[in-house]
Amino acid sequence: MRILSAAQTRQADQATIQEEGISSVALMERAATAFTQWLLARLSPTEAGDTLIFCGPGNNGGDGLVIARQLHLAGFVVQVFGLPADTYSADFETNRQRLPAGLALQTLALDALPPIAPGSLVVDALFGTGLSRPLAGLAAAVVEHLNQARARIVAVDMPSGLFADMPQPADSPIVRARHTVSFELPKLAFLLPQNAQYVGQWHTVPIGLSRQFQAQAEGKLYFVDATLLAGRLPKRAQFGHKGTYGHALLLAGSRGKIGAALLATQACLRSGVGLLTVRTPAVGYDILQTAAPEAMALTDPASDFISELPELSPYSAIGIGPGLDKADETKLVLEQLLRETKVPLVVDADALNMLRANPGLLQLLPPDSILTPHPKEFERLAGPARDDYHRLELLREFCQQHRCYTVLKGAHTCLGTPTGELYFNSTGNPGMATGGSGDVLTGILTALRAQHLPPLDTALLGVYAHGRAGDLAARHTGEAGLIAGDLTRFIGPALQELTTPDAF
Ligand SMILES: NC(=O)C1=CN([C@@H]2O[C@H](COP(=O)(O)OP(=O)(O)OC[C@H]3O[C@@H](n4cnc5c(N)ncnc54)[C@H](OP(=O)(O)O)[C@@H]3O)[C@@H](O)[C@H]2O)[C@@H](O)CC1
Ligand SMILES: [K+]
Numbered sequence: 321m322r323i324l325s326a327a328q329t330r331q332a333d334q335a336t337i338q339e340e341g342i343s344s345v346a347l348m349e350r351a352a353t354a355f356t357q358w359l360l361a362r363l364s365p366t367e368a369g370d371t372l373i374f375c376g377p378g379n380n381g382g383d384g385l386v387i388a389r390q391l392h393l394a395g396f397v398v399q400v401f402g403l404p405a406d407t408y409s410a411d412f413e414t415n416r417q418r419l420p421a422g423l424a425l426q427t428l429a430l431d432a433l434p435p436i437a438p439g440s441l442v443v444d445a446l447f448g449t450g451l452s453r454p455l456a457g458l459a460a461a462v463v464e465h466l467n468q469a470r471a472r473i474v475a476v477d478m479p480s481g482l483f484a485d486m487p488q489p490a491d492s493p494i495v496r497a498r499h500t501v502s503f504e505l506p507k508l509a510f511l512l513p514q515n516a517q518y519v520g521q522w523h524t525v526p527i528g529l530s531r532q533f534q535a536q537a538e539g540k541l542y543f544v545d546a547t548l549l550a551g552r553l554p555k556r557a558q559f560g561h562k563g564t565y566g567h568a569l570l571l572a573g574s575r576g577k578i579g580a581a582l583l584a585t586q587a588c589l590r591s592g593v594g595l596l597t598v599r600t601p602a603v604g605y606d607i608l609q610t611a612a613p614e615a616m617a618l619t620d621p622a623s624d625f626i627s628e629l630p631e632l633s634p635y636s637a638i639g640i641g642p643g644l645d646k647a648d649e650t651k652l653v654l655e656q657l658l659r660e661t662k663v664p665l666v667v668d669a670d671a672l673n674m675l676r677a678n679p680g681l682l683q684l685l686p687p688d689s690i691l692t693p694h695p696k697e698f699e700r701l702a703g704p705a706r707d708d709y710h711r712l713e714l715l716r717e718f719c720q721q722h723r724c725y726t727v728l729k730g731a732h733t734c735l736g737t738p739t740g741e742l743y744f745n746s747t748g749n750p751g752m753a754t755g756g757s758g759d760v761l762t763g764i765l766t767a768l769r770a771q772h773l774p775p776l777d778t779a780l781l782g783v784y785a786h787g788r789a790g791d792l793a794a795r796h797t798g799e800a801g802l803i804a805g806d807l808t809r810f811i812g813p814a815l816q817e818l819t820t821p822d823a824f
Contacts, residue, residue, distance in 0.1 A: 321548060322534050323508050323541035323744070326449040326484040332504075335533035345411045347527070348379060351503050352386030354525035355476055356394070358501050359387075365395040368441040372434065372471075373398060374462060375425070376446040376480065377405035377412060383476050384445025385415035385425070392423045396441075401426050401434060403446065403459055430458050436469035444473055444495045446480035449507075454492040455481045463493040475500040479518040482509055487709045494518045504529040506543055511732040511744045512708035540741040544784055546818070552777040553818045556592070565594030566636035566770030570763070571653070573600035573643040575624035578607045580643025580669070580759045583804050585612045587763025588639070590811040591785075593770050597635070601625050601645075625649060629656045632663070639766030641668030641692075642759035651678070658684035664769045665689040668762040669697075676700045687723040688738070688775040690765055692758065694729045716740055725779045727765075729758060733787070735779050743780060747787025749802075751794045756804025761786045764811060781818060788814035 324332060337344050359368075373388045375381035381402065388400035402425045408416070416425055426434070436442065444466065446459065455463055463481055466473060473495060478484060481494035484507040488494075500510065500522040509515045510522045542548060557564060568588055573581030581600050588596050589612065597616040598608055605619045620626045625645035632638070638661060644650055651674050657665070658681060665686055667675065672693050675681045682701070693701060695711065702718045705711035712734065719726050719736035726736045731750070735743040765782040769775070789810035794802050 321505060321543040321545050322537060322539070323511075323543050324505060324534075324537060325508075325539065326451075328537050328539065329449045329484070329505075332529050332533045332537070335530040336528065339530050339532065340528075345382075345414050348382050348411045348415070349386055351527045352383045352476075353390065354503070354527050355383065355501050356387050356390040358523065358525050359391070359474065360394060363441065365397070368396050370437055370440040371396045371398045371443070372436060372440055373400045373443040374428075374446050374466065375400065375402045375412075376459070377403055377408045378447065378450045379409050379411055380445050380448030380450065380476060380478070380480070382409055382412040382415050383448075384443060385412065385419060387443055387445065387476065388423060389415070389419055392420060398423060399426065399434065400424075401428050403428055403462065428458065428462055430461055433462065433465045436466070436471050438470040440469070440471045442466055442469070442471040442473045443476060444480050444497060445476040446495070448477040448480075449484050451478070451481065451483060454488055455494075460493040463495050467496050473497045473499075473520075475519075477502050478507060478509070479520075482515060482518050484509055487707050496520070499523065501525055503527045505534075508541060511543075511734075513731060514708045516731075542741065542743045544743050544745050544780055549781060549784060549818055551820050553773075553781050553815065553820060555819050555822060562594035565592055566767075566772060567595040567597070567634050568593045568766045568770035569597050569599065569630070569632070569635040569638045570642070570766060571599045571626055571638065571640040571644070571657070572759070572762075573604045574626070574645035574647075574650075575601065575603050577643030577645075578604040580756060582608065582611050583756045583759040583808065584639065584642040584763035584766070585615050586805070586808040587760040587811060588767040589614050589763075590808050591764045591767030591782075591815065593767035596767075599626060599630055601627075622649065626653055629653045629660070632657075632660055635663055635770070636772065637664050637666065637766050637770035639666040639668070639762050641666075641671035642762050644670040646670055646674065650674070655681055655684070658686070661686055664775065666692065666762055666765045666769060668692045668758060672697045672701065682722060685722055685724055688725065690725045690727065690769065690775060690779055692727040692729065692761055692765065694758070698726070698728055712742060716742065725775050727761070727779055727783055729761075733783050735783060737776060745783045745787055747784050748790050749787075749794050749799055751797070751799030751802035752787070752790040752807070754803060757790075757807065760789075760804050760807045760811075763808075781815075785811060785814040785818060788817065
């Protein structure tokens, strides 16, 4: 799925109108109907109670008028309010005329804002993608009024006052919606933690926006769903053998953190790798051989940390980081690895912190390596970010400069590529914010890379399957009860869902 800017969304609107030979008011009717249907599927008129719809002067307000008409006809107790303006959009005017008798548009005034009873349903149709500046004056007062009411606010397309694709000044008035129902595609703003307080839970409803426009639009932002991944994970070959699926090496663990190595090991084994060798310090030997007999243990001479790089020639991909100690010997092992490896790397956790401690090491990073920092680790590498938008800019620059793929972990994990694309993941849940979750991701990515998947497919599939495994696991454990070891049990089913079936 593409993520379009506000300007592109307007162009997509126009392209759809032209392609289908329909009027813009017909597209508005379609969009608003999709919103109304979404609401009707969740609330009866009785459950909704008092329903107050607030409309701005543009097409977002026009949507609000259509929704008001439709909910009124569906038996909801509706009141509809409009912001006074010098000019209204043409489709707003048309739909004002279409309001049924008995449903008058009431004009909002600063000294007479309508009372909102607690629990009322509020539809926010003040401003959408046409917002051109932060709200002030009466519009700002209305937003404050909505936010102070203890109402259930559902925003049409966008929470009013929020820009779709760029930051706004601190303290800008923005509606705090419980749900945001967006037309066709999510907006970039929805995917950033700083906006969660406004967007609430977001949903998309299809409105038949031109497919051709979506495919051809410029821009490098994607929302990763199963459709985008179709065809990227080949089915296993009928005559395949363990050599077909690569031999991975994991360098992981230190005293007290052999668990991290074990989680990465189990995840790697569950992601289809042919063979796996694990380099841990000597203290990990018994643990590894007992808990993961399918993996080969290649223990280090040092007891508590990794001090020597093994011979690298057997391996088709190497993962390094989970549970490492920051011992100087281990730093030298990382440096030697960066200098000697001829195969792709997956770099995580303390290996990332070591890269930062010695910036010269970053220059040695083999092209197409995959890095998996969380936001703090990323900022240690790329510098501090002013806000979530700036962090994305830094991500893009970092990946281009170092010719690497960077998986910036978070609620919508964002993958940056060396060619400037940003891919936002759609799977996963807050239960995955738990120790060891990242080690599991390293194992999955190392396994997919070892199987010779291209780096982009590895990162997209690995991140998606990791989140999907979390969603499947949480059905059994609940979110709070989810631990990283649960993820490993559901990697197989998650990958199975993504596997390309045989063509008939
Ligand atoms: N694209 C689609 O797929 C479809 C889109 N549809 C809907 O259209 C919406 C976009 O409509 P839109 O372009 O008319 O913009 P909208 O958000 O209503 O605001 C524009 C008005 O607000 C004004 N205004 C702006 N900022 C302001 C401020 N700070 N304070 C005060 N005023 C301000 C601005 O005036 P101006 O900037 O010129 O002063 C103008 O009058 C979209 O979100 C979706 O709901 C569907 O109907 C069909 C399918
Ligand atoms: K809105």
